Amino acid sequence: MASVVFQHVVKKFGAFTAVSDLNLEVRDKKLLVLLGPSGCGKTTTMRMVAGLEEVTAGDIFIGSDRVNGVLPKYRDVAMVFQSYALYPHLSVADNIGYPLKIRKVPEDKRRRMIMEVARRVELDGLLDRLPKQLSGGQRQRVALARAIIRTPKVFLMDEPLSNLDAKLRVQMRAELKHLQHELQVTTIYVTHDQIEAMTLADRVAVMNKGVIEQLGTPREIYNDPRTLFVAGFIGSPPMNLIDGEVKDGVFTSPGGIRVDGLGSASVARAVLGVRPEDIHVIPAGGAKANIAAPIYSVELTGESTLVTVRAGAALLAVRADKNFAGDYDQIVQVGFSPERAFVFDRQSQERVDF
Template sequence: MTSVTFQGVVKKFGEFIAVNDLNLEVRDKEFLVLLGPSGCGKTTTMRMVAGLEEVSAGDIFIGGDRVNDVLPKYRDVAMVFQSYALYPHFSVADNIGYPLKIRKVPEEKRRQMVMEVARRVELDRLLDRLPKELSGGQRQRVALARAIIRTPKVFLMDEPLSNLDAKLRVQMRAELKHLQHELQVTTIYVTHDQIEAMTLAHRVAVMSRGVIEQLGTPKEIYNNPRTLFVAGFIGSPPMNLIDGEVSDGAFTSAGGIKIGGLGHSNVADAVLGVRPEDAHLLPGGSGKANVTAPIYSVELTGESTLVTVRAGDSLFTLRADKSFVGDFDQMVNVSFAPERVFLFDRKSQNRVDF
């Protein structure tokens, strides 16, 4: 079994704390995604596993062995970088087989292993080409193949899809997910893209300012965000977050949004959270609306229409049917189901249960 365990791990750069008291176990054969904005500590965390950054305090274990003082080359991890990091004067075959060459694997065996891995990532017809003759997606597959051929204990992937165009990212996500399932290797994947996290991960660790805000399956994090940061970071389009106050279980905002049924909560500095798919347009004249406000914009995405409404100084987005037709400044009625909204305390940043 190859788990990766962090026990009270801290990383400092001078006085700056990049990672603070990290306690986390990446399970054997798990695909765990470290998700967060730039500067949250996710890449630093992964680099400590690889041995490219020293641990300031705490311990890291790989497969039960403490690796704080183990050199990177002895940790048996394979890293895939955002920049591909291919040797430009090496062919595809030589790039893939280079880790085996360093280990002095016999040439014939090396050739067989390269061909086997190349077939797995659909590069077997491109083995004689140089990196400059490949597309971005093909280069990324070369980098993946070079990592796979080592059969390491742990894969470390640092935003490997961020340099690809939108269509290739979708294709490579599917390939990555299938490969990890097929290879059954413990994987730590770093990204700021929450769509990648939601589609790839067994579990997601959402990071902010060097700490994990929430750890759970993609479904858990999406359906039950514990903090204001997680609520606003997960989802595309993101959750609507509307400032207001709650008195005796009724939320009101300066923009005229009103919703009751929030238990007996009282929060002076409250934030109401509602996902676009949980806000609904009502027929004109309906008395059940939580707000009546003008349309700010309409965006057809194909499978649905995103309607953004302005209520006072607040903008919020709802997901309507793809057949919806609306115009700027058209007044619409919008309702929220109380059981599908979230309530947060702006001061503590934590969710308020009701």
């Protein structure tokens, strides 16, 4: 297998820069997720590895080989796309074995390899079916099996689960994670879904406007966001972000929110960030509250209740106990510890440590 290394990689389409000075290592046998919104450059980055897009500047290495200018068929990578891209007139077995047929692998060896890979993805009882006779999850397994059978140096996966329903996505995430661990193949996985990124990745590269805003493990990205963009993009529901001012370690906002204990920081255009699970509804007579605000909505999610309150112009999400009961416009007291809050500079977009 092999690592994938980007050194000062730039990709331009005319005057538009899709990827800017990218420096990144995808470690051998690990799964790295390129995460970001549409147009951030993540798919372009992956396509440059595949050889489907030319590099404008910089170098890409697969293992010790510089692959700039190398034709896609000689790069030894396998791609799994958002669309299944199966041949409708071929059986499951023939779809899986097609890369081997192109390579002129003998039929008996091809049959053995098809059976082995099909068992791995639980398709061994469906080998004679056509794609139209399969469910969406089964079709995606065929596409995965076709990639696996090539035993490539690198897997490239471009939003492979986005066409599946919610239940199948959860199931396929678990299967993908297990397969990657079992196969030990270096994998680059592209998605805009931060839940997929958090559950699948060894490391996550959060991209925005062609640059990597933060690179780290899912836990690091979630617990230690370095920029305002990362803080707002990671999390479901996302982090609450409140505009205001920090003066001598005290945050205040037009919505009447006040948070003490932020060190000695002073930021004229500040954004206070706090995750919904770190805010608590405080019962009457309880600890001091940061906010007293009316309930805007109450949503039972099963394991908890998501309470949204309106503080001035801001809507704040609070993850409360599953048995919480409250009425619209009821005033509730909510609070959080300053140790669980983040402060960002609105102008620089960087986190302010205190």
